[in-house]
Amino acid sequence: MANTNLDHHLALLDHLRKILVALGEAEQILDSSHALFLERFDELVAALPVDQEGSLYLGQDLISQIFQRYPQIAHLVPRDLLWFFGGDCLHFMPDEEIAIYQRLDERRFEAEENGEPFDWNQERQLLSMPDEGSKH
Template identity: 80%
Template sequence: MANAYLDHHLALLTHLRGILMALGEAEQVADDTHALFLERYDELLSDLPGDPEGSQYLGQDLISQIFHRYPQIAHLVPRDLLWFFGGDCLHFMPDEEIALYQRLEERRFEAEENDEPFDWNQEKQLLTLPQDSAKH
């Protein structure tokens, strides 16, 4: 897995952790298991760089749990993380969005095969432009 791709998702996970921390500090968490959840989240952050494939199931579980445990912040979960972890996380994405990410992933693999640079965010923006605006 390319470092830039992994680094992008680690940055998103770190950002999401900040949101989870703020949620706990604002005392908007109903139960006492929030600290345990953050411990598991930190485990994901530390394990993911060394074992991206082995961390997939924990990532799927934690991201899915956010939607169930913290519905008030579900809209703040970066969509890239849903795609990155896949599995049950894809249930939170509409079909059109999954199709967009599939095209994006195909472009990423093609760039890697051709030893070309690939900017995930830039490519995602290009794919989400209306068809008419690409002609201008």
């Protein structure tokens, strides 16, 4: 289960890296440190499978920097990454969204304890649906 969770977040990081690369290729970045930022991003992706706990601070730092350095793509940062890295990244999430992710984690841990399959994306969609009451 843990590998599935890590694989999900590595795929999201890969997607985010492609966005960052495209941003640089479109010459929308005047800062020459963009290449260095991408190198640090690659270090995170390489270190995460080896030392997940030790990589969390680097992840928090890099994700937070995206919001500061590249505000034009902040809306494209997958919300799952904010929750995954936690810490300072949670400042970019409203309380209601944090509550949803807390419930999502609780459901994931419960499924793991019971040896049940868990589909993160499906569960997140279910939890994000507005309550319509019992009208139906």
